[in-house]
Amino acid sequence: MENKDKNSIKKLGDGISNMLRIWLREFQLIFSDVGVMILIFAVPIIYPMLYSFIYYPEVVRDLPIAVVDLSHSAVSRKFIRNIDATPDLQVSRQCISMEEAIGLFKNREVRGIVQIPETFSADIALGRQTTVSAYADMEFFLYYKALMTGVSFVALETGNQIQINNLMNGGLTQRQAEITAEPFKLVDNAMANSGGGFASYGIPAALILIIQQTLIIAIGILAGTARERHIFGTLVALDRKRLGVLRLVIGKTAAYFTIYALLCVYMLGLIPQWFGYGQSASLGELIALITPFTLSSIFMGLTLSVLFKNRESSMMLYLFTSIPLLFLSGIIWPLSNFAPIWLWVREIFPSSNAISGFIKMNSMGASIFETRKEILALWMQTGVYFITAYITYSYQVSSAEHLRSELVSHPFREIRQKIAQKLEGDVRM
Numbered sequence: 001m002e003n004k005d006k007n008s009i010k011k012l013g014d015g016i017s018n019m020l021r022i023w024l025r026e027f028q029l030i031f032s033d034v035g036v037m038i039l040i041f042a043v044p045i046i047y048p049m050l051y052s053f054i055y056y057p058e059v060v061r062d063l064p065i066a067v068v069d070l071s072h073s074a075v076s077r078k079f080i081r082n083i084d085a086t087p088d089l090q091v092s093r094q095c096i097s098m099e100e101a102i103g104l105f106k107n108r109e110v111r112g113i114v115q116i117p118e119t120f121s122a123d124i125a126l127g128r129q130t131t132v133s134a135y136a137d138m139e140f141f142l143y144y145k146a147l148m149t150g151v152s153f154v155a156l157e158t159g160n161q162i163q164i165n166n167l168m169n170g171g172l173t174q175r176q177a178e179i180t181a182e183p184f185k186l187v188d189n190a191m192a193n194s195g196g197g198f199a200s201y202g203i204p205a206a207l208i209l210i211i212q213q214t215l216i217i218a219i220g221i222l223a224g225t226a227r228e229r230h231i232f233g234t235l236v237a238l239d240r241k242r243l244g245v246l247r248l249v250i251g252k253t254a255a256y257f258t259i260y261a262l263l264c265v266y267m268l269g270l271i272p273q274w275f276g277y278g279q280s281a282s283l284g285e286l287i288a289l290i291t292p293f294t295l296s297s298i299f300m301g302l303t304l305s306v307l308f309k310n311r312e313s314s315m316m317l318y319l320f321t322s323i324p325l326l327f328l329s330g331i332i333w334p335l336s337n338f339a340p341i342w343l344w345v346r347e348i349f350p351s352s353n354a355i356s357g358f359i360k361m362n363s364m365g366a367s368i369f370e371t372r373k374e375i376l377a378l379w380m381q382t383g384v385y386f387i388t389a390y391i392t393y394s395y396q397v398s399s400a401e402h403l404r405s406e407l408v409s410h411p412f413r414e415i416r417q418k419i420a421q422k423l424e425g426d427v428r429m
Contacts, residue, residue, distance in 0.1 A: 018244060022251025029222055030255065035311070039218050044210055044263045051206060052275045055199035063146040064092040065112040066101040073121035079132075079158060083114065088150035111137045112147040124162060142198060200277045204362060205331045205355045207267045211294070212325075212351040213318055215256060216301040220314025223305035245394045249302065249386070256298045264290050272362065280365035281358075288368050289361060292378035293354040299385035300350065306392050321349075329355040353377045 030036050067083070069076050084091040093110060095101040101113045113135040117123075123130035134151045136144040160181055167177035268286060272279050281289075308314050327333060328346040335343065346352040357374030360366035368375065 019247040019251045019254070022248055023254045026222075026252050026255035029225075030218070030259070033222065033225065036218050036221050039214050039221070040259060040263075043214050044267055047210055048203070048207055048267050048271045051203055052199060052271065055203070056275065058199045060142045060146040061087055062090040063088060063112060063143060063150075064090050064110050065114060065147065066093040066095050066104050066110040067091050068095050068098055068101050068113065068115040070118040071116050071120035075121045075124055076116045079116065079120075079154065082154045082158065083150060086150040086153060088146040105135075105137070111143045114147075114151060127166070199275065200363070202331065203275075203277060204272075204359055205326065205329050207271065208293070208355045208358055209322065209325060209329070209351050211260060211264065211267065212297045212349070212354070213322055215260060215294075215297045216304060217314045217318050219252075219256070219298070219301035219305050220308045220317065221311050224308040224311040224313055227309055228311065245390060245397055248397070249299075249389050249393055252302060253295070253298050256301075257294055260294050260298075264294065268358070268362075278363035280363065281361035285361050285368050285371075289354065289357045289371065289375055289378070292375065292382045293350050296350040296378055296381040296385050299382060299389045302389040303385055303392050306396060325349055325351055328352055331355065331359070347377065347381075350378060350381050353381075 030040065065083075067080050069080060080091055080094070083089055089112075093101070093104055095104070098113070098115060101110070101115075104110045105113060115133040115135070117131055117133075120130050120132075122128075132151065132155060134147055136147045138144050163181040164174070164177040167180055168174060172180065268290065271277070304317070305314075328342065328349065329352055330338075330346075338346075353374040357371045357378075360371050360374070
């Protein structure tokens, strides 16, 4: 019985020792590869800062516009002053004709045009409906938003004031006229992204996507490098004893998880704090979401790594998936309008649920219970991709074992010939 216990303890110790050896070996491979170092450290560190600085201060203010005032009345001049007083717009030029305003627009001196009709003052005096035309620059969506928001606000306020004046002329007091003109007062309270900033909306999704994509690509680059380095293109070296598939998968996972745990603190903790993004989630809530996301991304990367025959192959995956994954996340187009097939496709990728859960937690203040759907989905993906990674590496280890046994059974001269033939075939390719 004592011998059995000793053997069990010895096996456990050997297993832990081998797993640590794989862990340290993976660290060595990561820190000795300049390309992987740039991908794992430079991209997650520099890109969030770069994106945040580019989109700072997040909203478009004082958009330069041209106004074509064909009315030339006191009412139209007041309307122009009110437009210029909004935080969104700045009346930089007043033109005498649309041709002049269009010329300024084409030269990028203004980003929008507002035309006040010749009958503006007369229409208001006679109680007729008038039309103010706004020509927006659709080259950039935020320009359109700023112009339409500013002009619509002034138009509504002007219309409201005209109605109040008409009611007061009919004998009502100012308070009675205000209540009659606006019986329902709408007070909007933004539940998330109160400033309406573009970075606060888009950067959180980009951060999650950067974590997933750099992880998968880095694992793919190292896998492609291993195949290039090994003479017979195997993912697992032939000159090593079998360390155990489970230890191999866990050891590699531990190396990447250790690095990205620190990077997540920087990307999801410090970056939002430095640039003023929403930070409603507690540390425990973020850990509950990010832990299964990171693990599922690593296991997915290990599963896909067998597809890469060289270092460059994984970059193709990045080129073809990054933009579609951003659309599938649901921040660009609402999930309610997705076709059923795309709702199934998005569940393949850990980033989809992670982005949704992160925005709910950090921007909208959702609790772990309220994001349980996303967290549960990520743990399910972790389990599925762990199984696929285990099966994948089990096949690779078995193939390496079989190839090594086959080579050992041949004379040294035949082995040299096989190697020479393999090298000659690679040169031809």
